[in-house]
Amino acid sequence: MSQTAEALARTPRPGEQTDILRVEHLSHSFGGVNAVDDCSLQVPANQITALIGPNGAGKSTLINVVSGFYPAQKRGTIFFNGHNITGWPTYRRANAGLIRTFQISRGYGGMTVLENLMVPPKKQSGESLLNAIFRPRLVAAEEARHLEKALQLLDTFGLYEKRDEYARNLSGGQKRLLEMARALMADPTLLLLDEPMAGVNPALADQLAQHIVNLAKQTGITFLLVEHNLGIVDQICDHVIVMANGRALATGTMAEIRANQQVVEAYLGG
Amino acid sequence: MSPVLYYATTLLVFFFDYNILTWGLNIQFGYTGILNFAFIIFMAIGAYVSGVFALPQANGIAGQTYILGLSWPFPLTLIMGGLVAAFFGLLVGLIALKRLRSDYMAIVTVAVGAIAYDFIGNVTGLFNGWDGLGGVPQPLQTRFNIDFNTYQFVYVGIAGVVMVILWWLANRIYSSPFGRTLRSIREDQDVSEAFGKNTFKYRMLAMVIGCFYAGIAGGILIFFTTALNPSGWTTGETFVVWTALLIGGTGNNWGAALGALLVPVGFQEATRFLPQFPGNPDLIPALRNIIVGGLLILVLWFRPQGIIPEKKARFNIFRIPLHGAPAEVRSRAASIAASQKEESNVTDG
Numbered sequence A: 001m002s003q004t005a006e007a008l009a010r011t012p013r014p015g016e017q018t019d020i021l022r023v024e025h026l027s028h029s030f031g032g033v034n035a036v037d038d039c040s041l042q043v044p045a046n047q048i049t050a051l052i053g054p055n056g057a058g059k060s061t062l063i064n065v066v067s068g069f070y071p072a073q074k075r076g077t078i079f080f081n082g083h084n085i086t087g088w089p090t091y092r093r094a095n096a097g098l099i100r101t102f103q104i105s106r107g108y109g110g111m112t113v114l115e116n117l118m119v120p121p122k123k124q125s126g127e128s129l130l131n132a133i134f135r136p137r138l139v140a141a142e143e144a145r146h147l148e149k150a151l152q153l154l155d156t157f158g159l160y161e162k163r164d165e166y167a168r169n170l171s172g173g174q175k176r177l178l179e180m181a182r183a184l185m186a187d188p189t190l191l192l193l194d195e196p197m198a199g200v201n202p203a204l205a206d207q208l209a210q211h212i213v214n215l216a217k218q219t220g221i222t223f224l225l226v227e228h229n230l231g232i233v234d235q236i237c238d239h240v241i242v243m244a245n246g247r248a249l250a251t252g253t254m255a256e257i258r259a260n261q262q263v264v265e266a267y268l269g270g
Numbered sequence B: 001m002s003p004v005l006y007y008a009t010t011l012l013v014f015f016f017d018y019n020i021l022t023w024g025l026n027i028q029f030g031y032t033g034i035l036n037f038a039f040i041i042f043m044a045i046g047a048y049v050s051g052v053f054a055l056p057q058a059n060g061i062a063g064q065t066y067i068l069g070l071s072w073p074f075p076l077t078l079i080m081g082g083l084v085a086a087f088f089g090l091l092v093g094l095i096a097l098k099r100l101r102s103d104y105m106a107i108v109t110v111a112v113g114a115i116a117y118d119f120i121g122n123v124t125g126l127f128n129g130w131d132g133l134g135g136v137p138q139p140l141q142t143r144f145n146i147d148f149n150t151y152q153f154v155y156v157g158i159a160g161v162v163m164v165i166l167w168w169l170a171n172r173i174y175s176s177p178f179g180r181t182l183r184s185i186r187e188d189q190d191v192s193e194a195f196g197k198n199t200f201k202y203r204m205l206a207m208v209i210g211c212f213y214a215g216i217a218g219g220i221l222i223f224f225t226t227a228l229n230p231s232g233w234t235t236g237e238t239f240v241v242w243t244a245l246l247i248g249g250t251g252n253n254w255g256a257a258l259g260a261l262l263v264p265v266g267f268q269e270a271t272r273f274l275p276q277f278p279g280n281p282d283l284i285p286a287l288r289n290i291i292v293g294g295l296l297i298l299v300l301w302f303r304p305q306g307i308i309p310e311k312k313a314r315f316n317i318f319r320i321p322l323h324g325a326p327a328e329v330r331s332r333a334a335s336i337a338a339s340q341k342e343e344s345n346v347t348d349g
Helices: A003-010 A059-067 A090-095 A113-118 A129-134 A136-156 A172-184 A202-219 A230-236 A254-259 A261-268 B003-031 B039-054 B074-096 B102-122 B148-175 B177-187 B189-194 B199-225 B235-248 B253-269 B283-302 B327-348
Strands: A019-030 A033-044 A048-052 A077-080 A098-100 A190-194 A222-226 A239-244 A247-252
Touching (some): A019 A059, A019 A222, A033 A059, A033 A222, A033 A239, A048 A059, A048 A202, A048 A230, A059 A077, A059 A090, A059 A098, A059 A190, A059 A222, A090 A098, A090 B189, A113 B177, A129 B148, A129 B177, A136 A172, A136 B177, A172 A190, A202 A222, A202 A230, A239 A254, A254 A261, B003 B148, B003 B177, B003 B235, B039 B074, B039 B102, B039 B199, B039 B235, B074 B102, B074 B199, B102 B235, B148 B199, B148 B253, B177 B199, B235 B253
Parallel strands (some): A048 A222, A048 A239
Antiparallel strands (some): A019 A033, A019 A077, A239 A247
16 A cells, blocks of 8 residues: 555545544455455444454454454455554554453463553563663653553452452453453553453443443543443444454444344344 | 582582573573473583683694684683574574474474584584583683682682672563563463564563573583583483473572572582492482482472462552552552551661
8 A cells, every 4th residue: 555545544534433443355264264254344433343243253353363363364454543554463563552352361370460460561661671681760660650550450440459469360250350451551542352241240241341431431442342242232332343254244333233134134133 | 628628619610500501491481481492502502602712723632623712711702602502592593483382392492402412413623523622721710820729719709700690680681571571471472462562572582591591501611611522411401400490490580599409409410429339330310310300290290380489579569659549549558658667667666
């Protein structure tokens, strides 16, 4: 893509909602199975978007391709925040602000809860070997800033008391909370949550949902969540994308989606 | 010098040397989770390279053939050994770390170790082949013309200083954000990648630093023994270092040091001088391996984290400004700070 075209892609046309993520004609296959098949979709900025669909629709594959976990197969293009990120390695996408969580919580088990939160901040000067050895003051000042943010997040997510516990010793629900708190330490522009409510009791699910709504309001983070709990989707999401057979079947508000005959047949059931 | 003192100082040098070696492996495995089963190769490279930088040009003395022979002065020879070992760590890392993880990476390192062993043994022009290097000049020995007995103590000092520097460095790395990122990669490489860490770069750095440690340990060894041949760094030696680390405690440099004291120094070196059983010259080494192996099994079974396990990261959360923190957090911080003050008053009084 040329420079001008990329600049154009970044500038919203008047009266148009900006899309932070645009996936165009993306395909991804495993052997002969096309998990994602010529899929095109847009995720509007500063909103909460849900990605729903039956099992095997390609939702998780899409998340993995978008975040760079599955290497691009040279079919389709992914734009994030105006950049063509299709060939970028995972870490570069993350540094551009595209952060994800995992379907199964993956805490750093052998590290404490607080330490888990200290890993994600981007561009830490103490991550350079030379700074780590020769500039302890610079590193300490930065650590204090990250520490303060981490403690506040732990407080928000009700994990403050658990800060010195090994992450592997947390309960399933607490691991979910940790996963989200940790992702927020990375200052995401777009946060991809892969089934954040899976295996979480209804009360905690409501709590997580409330966190997402508050964060979207306060920080302007764009959320894209894969979710099967349609009650919660209805409650918190501005925008819904339905996937089936590897492509986006329909987009709109939950009410619009419920009225869509195709979607009802493919997913919601008659 | 009494034989006991001579023996004790010798063991001390071996202990210092194995500390460096075990910390190097700890940086690779304990911090970062890299399985390097060719670790001893990097020690050998460091030893040989230090040796050929210190030795004079090979002119057929005692029939030795080797490269370089530059007669460089001491600290430079040691540093070159470390750097060249680190460079080979980089090369092996490029092969083993780019696409491979855990088991497959380990297989590659085993293969690399076997190749290097046979290569160095058979290419006689490199480091004098299977006979190895001998007569390596000892650091500062010729310049100050120190007598043999005093030199034992001088060398304990040299090895000690190098060890203390590398101890400081290893711990500095561990507690820094750099070390934290290494440990996060050990815990879950994918997650770290998803947080924007170039995990390949970090694993390479850990590989290179660990191999630098191994190279320095090699240099310290060859300058002490003045000779080294391939029988001194067989594949088995790699597992001696591994056993030391696993028994002592991975991820903890105190643990690694305890492991170095128990396994290579305690079992390997201190039993070296036990009387041999007539007709069974291999009995003592075999018994030694049985004991070390048994100890390893016991530790892995009953205390897999090692004798001195990795410490929890402690953050001094009460020393940071919490102006943005919720009232509850601030009041808790204040009350704890007050109680700490009381305690210190009591001890002062």
